[in-house]
Amino acid sequence: MHNHELDKGLEGHLVAGRLKPQEKEFMDEMTRNAVAPKNILSTLKERDPENKTSAKQVYNARHRYRVKMRASMTEMQHLCKKLDDNKYYYKYRTVVEDGVEHLQDIFFAHPRSITLLNSFHTVLMMDSTYKTSKYKMPLFEIVGFTSTEKTFNVAFAWLSNEKEDNFIWALQQLRCLLRRETNLPKVILTDRDLALMNAIPAVFPEAAALVCRFHVKKNVRTKAAELVKVRDGEKVKAADMRERVCLAFEDVLNSSTEAEYTENVMAFRKLCERWPKFVRYVEETILDTDKEKLVSAWVDKYMHMGNHTTNRAESAHGVLKSYLTDGLGDLVKGWESIHRMLGNQFTQVQTEFGQNMYVYGHTYRKKTLYSTLMFKVSRRAMRYIHTESKRVEFTGMDSMKCGCLMRTNYGLPCACLIAKKLHHNRPIRLDEVYKHWKIICFQDEEVGGDVEDDYACTAEWQAIQERLRTADVSMKNEIRDQLRKIAYPTTTDVEPPTTNVKSKGAKKKKVVRGTRSTSRDKSRWEHVEEYFTETQTSQSSKPSPSIPSHSRPSSSQPTASNPMPTVSEAPLTVSNPLPLTSSSQIFGISHMPKFMHPFIEDIINVDGDGYCGNRAVALAQRGNEDDFELIRCNMSRELRLNKDMYVAIFGCEERYQYICDALLPPPRTRQRTSIRNSVAPMDKWFTLPDMGHIVATILDRVVVQLSILQNGPCETFFPLRSIPSPNPSSRVICLGALPDHYLLVKLKVGCPIPKSNKSWKQYCAKQSLGW
Numbered sequence: 001m002h003n004h005e006l007d008k009g010l011e012g013h014l015v016a017g018r019l020k021p022q023e024k025e026f027m028d029e030m031t032r033n034a035v036a037p038k039n040i041l042s043t044l045k046e047r048d049p050e051n052k053t054s055a056k057q058v059y060n061a062r063h064r065y066r067v068k069m070r071a072s073m074t075e076m077q078h079l080c081k082k083l084d085d086n087k088y089y090y091k092y093r094t095v096v097e098d099g100v101e102h103l104q105d106i107f108f109a110h111p112r113s114i115t116l117l118n119s120f121h122t123v124l125m126m127d128s129t130y131k132t133s134k135y136k137m138p139l140f141e142i143v144g145f146t147s148t149e150k151t152f153n154v155a156f157a158w159l160s161n162e163k164e165d166n167f168i169w170a171l172q173q174l175r176c177l178l179r180r181e182t183n184l185p186k187v188i189l190t191d192r193d194l195a196l197m198n199a200i201p202a203v204f205p206e207a208a209a210l211v212c213r214f215h216v217k218k219n220v221r222t223k224a225a226e227l228v229k230v231r232d233g234e235k236v237k238a239a240d241m242r243e244r245v246c247l248a249f250e251d252v253l254n255s256s257t258e259a260e261y262t263e264n265v266m267a268f269r270k271l272c273e274r275w276p277k278f279v280r281y282v283e284e285t286i287l288d289t290d291k292e293k294l295v296s297a298w299v300d301k302y303m304h305m306g307n308h309t310t311n312r313a314e315s316a317h318g319v320l321k322s323y324l325t326d327g328l329g330d331l332v333k334g335w336e337s338i339h340r341m342l343g344n345q346f347t348q349v350q351t352e353f354g355q356n357m358y359v360y361g362h363t364y365r366k367k368t369l370y371s372t373l374m375f376k377v378s379r380r381a382m383r384y385i386h387t388e389s390k391r392v393e394f395t396g397m398d399s400m401k402c403g404c405l406m407r408t409n410y411g412l413p414c415a416c417l418i419a420k421k422l423h424h425n426r427p428i429r430l431d432e433v434y435k436h437w438k439i440i441c442f443q444d445e446e447v448g449g450d451v452e453d454d455y456a457c458t459a460e461w462q463a464i465q466e467r468l469r470t471a472d473v474s475m476k477n478e479i480r481d482q483l484r485k486i487a488y489p490t491t492t493d494v495e496p497p498t499t500n501v502k503s504k505g506a507k508k509k510k511v512v513r514g515t516r517s518t519s520r521d522k523s524r525w526e527h528v529e530e531y532f533t534e535t536q537t538s539q540s541s542k543p544s545p546s547i548p549s550h551s552r553p554s555s556s557q558p559t560a561s562n563p564m565p566t567v568s569e570a571p572l573t574v575s576n577p578l579p580l581t582s583s584s585q586i587f588g589i590s591h592m593p594k595f596m597h598p599f600i601e602d603i604i605n606v607d608g609d610g611y612c613g614n615r616a617v618a619l620a621q622r623g624n625e626d627d628f629e630l631i632r633c634n635m636s637r638e639l640r641l642n643k644d645m646y647v648a649i650f651g652c653e654e655r656y657q658y659i660c661d662a663l664l665p666p667p668r669t670r671q672r673t674s675i676r677n678s679v680a681p682m683d684k685w686f687t688l689p690d691m692g693h694i695v696a697t698i699l700d701r702v703v704v705q706l707s708i709l710q711n712g713p714c715e716t717f718f719p720l721r722s723i724p725s726p727n728p729s730s731r732v733i734c735l736g737a738l739p740d741h742y743l744l745v746k747l748k749v750g751c752p753i754p755k756s757n758k759s760w761k762q763y764c765a766k767q768s769l770g771w
Contacts, residue, residue, distance in 0.1 A: 016052040081490040107173040109155035127313035131327035147378035148352040167199035208302040211293040214309040227278040381437035391415040403726035599751030613686025616744040620733040636663040692717035707737035714754035718771040
């Protein structure tokens with residue numbers, strides 16, 4: 001007897017919820033493609049509104065499908081079958097524990113990945129990722145990139161340990177994939193994994209093993225956060241000082257010559273002389289051991305094609321993790337995710353190849369320079385050449401000015417070669433482009449000789465038969481077992497990697513369930529940055545002292561009778577001078593022209609004692625604003641030695657004398673050894689445009705002034721006598737003009753700059769016109 005009416009709905013009834021044959025096929029297909037059970041169930045309901053299947057039945061059907069696929073095979077037999085059916089190259093080695101043979105390492109590569117490797121082998125990147133299987137084995141990934149700069153996976157290896165022996169074994173398998181000795185990689189990029197760094201020369205002795213700059217800079221920044229401290233009461237904030245130190249270290253890494261490297265190292269040591277532990281860490285851990293793998297002066301000797309970091313490998317990790325549903329599956333589940341990812345990756349690579357073969361840019365149309373390259377080299381290479389051609393007007397055919405880095409680092413015509421082509425109206429020849437950029441399809445290399453004769457193994461088979469005929473029974477069994485392993489890989493008796501067995505006799509502890517997430521754990525530098533970000537946020541809530549403000553003089557154009565500066569300098573009252581992370585909140589950015597806002601990376605405030613313009617220049621050049629006195633002395637010396645030139649630029653003797661007097665110490669401080677603790681009177685302030693020419697010339701750097709209209713014009717000052725630098729964009733000092741104050745503005749690489757000052761072209765030397 002029931003005390004309620006019978007339910008008219010059939011949900012929950014096992015018979016009513018059974019899957020129909022066509023629904024079972026759909027379920028199997030969705031399971032193969034790693035579709036989540038909830039999405040499978042939703043799709044079934046959409047297809048058939050009368051469907052009564054429950055979530056539990058979906059899970060049971062998925063489990064039955066997986067059991068059917070594996071049948072009676074072990075995990076390793078199933079993995080070998082999958083690899084063999086899809087024609088992967090794979091190899092594994094084992095270790096015996098307690099009389100059982102367990103998997104130690106396994107290496108595998110897709111046949112199309114091997115084809116891409118033999119076409120694009122110049123630069124490879126290597127890194128390990130984690131949380132890809134329940135065995136917690138690191139997955140060693142090797143990646144490269146095509147002529148269209150599309151990243152592709154070369155090979156994978158699950159390793160039992162990240163030791164030198166494991167990496168050497170994996171790299172030896174990688175070398176077996178290269179069909180010719182001429183296909184050996186020229187550059188291999190890794191992070192600072194010492195075991196991997198030692199393994200590369202052992203297997204690829206001729207390859208340049210470079211170190212990822214991103215990881216090195218993050219390590220230095222983390223160490224600076226721990227060791228670089230300032231005393232209470234100092235004018236410079238700890239965050240500002242750490243930023244200065246990190247910028248000085250970046251200057252060391254970006255040194256284009258060995259002489260510049262020595263100079264930057266000395267400047268770095270001087271800046272950090274208060275923190276000897278930090279200096280010792282940088283020198284002993286990085287510069288003394290890895291400078292040839294990090295600093296541009298040495299790195300730019302190799303064909304790295306613009307790759308200084310392992311970002312491509314990190315990106316490949318992220319793509320793979322998007323296919324992995326969790327980190328607790330077995331090796332077969334991990335391989336299936338990798339296989340699905342590779343299928344989509346090859347489609348993307350082929351799509352870009354097709355676009356490069358049939359679509360061209362209008363930039364290169366009807367231009368003699370590119371006529372022989374159309375549809376024969378990748379569009380990415382054409383873009384590099386086009387960008388390099390813009391340097392022709394600065395370098396001409398002079399290889400010293402050019403530097404030829406495009407030819408050395410990318411294998412493409414550099415500016416001086418392009419200048420010669422344009423001068424004679426001739427196209428770039430195909431043999432002047434490195435082979436990497438000329439491959440725009442999947443290219444199967446022909447194997448020399450008769451394939452059947454090379455791989456028939458007739459002599460080897462005859463030798464095996466002879467040994468079988470003459471050997472005793474035990475040896476015959478051994479030979480037979482080895483032949484069976486080769487002929488029938490799915491019959492392997494190798495067990496999966498060993499896992500930690502729980503001790504029953506130990507004291508019971510709280511069980512911590514393994515996380516299913518595939519997301520990587522945070523690096524040490526991420527924890528440190530998070531800590532200091534929170535600390536600075538809590539401190540910024542407190543009111544900070546304002547900087548005293550000076551009255552602003554007239555900003556009228558200076559003349560001989562009224563020699564006043566175009567932009568005067570005295571500090572602006574601000575509540576928080578620290579640079580903020582958001583570009584819309586950067587201190588002083590409202591006083592910069594709006595068209596430059598996207599290109600401003602940061603704005604750094606300096607002391608407002610009337611010498612702020614000189615301080616900003618000293619901070620940009622020497623990393624320490626307190627060195628402004630040296631800048632003023634050099635400016636004064638430049639004026640005295642080149643009086644006639646500057647009188648012509650300034651327009652009269654009176655203006656020249658005014659600038660000379662402005663660079664002398666105030667009368668009341670001339671007997672002192674330093675003017676650091678004094679406040680500059682108005683007639684000693686930094687003025688533009690007059691002093692812009694002087695600073696650019698003595699420092700051999702480009703000086704840019706940014707301001708809104710009422711604070712003066714936006715313009716650029718170039719050196720008056722020096723030969724242009726090979727990389728002028730790295731030698732820019734940008735000054736931001738606020739009302740009565742100057743700041744140091746950090747611009748992003750490749751940003752536009754204002755037009756040059758009108759007087760520069762009129763008075764500069766001939767060799768300087770290339771700027």
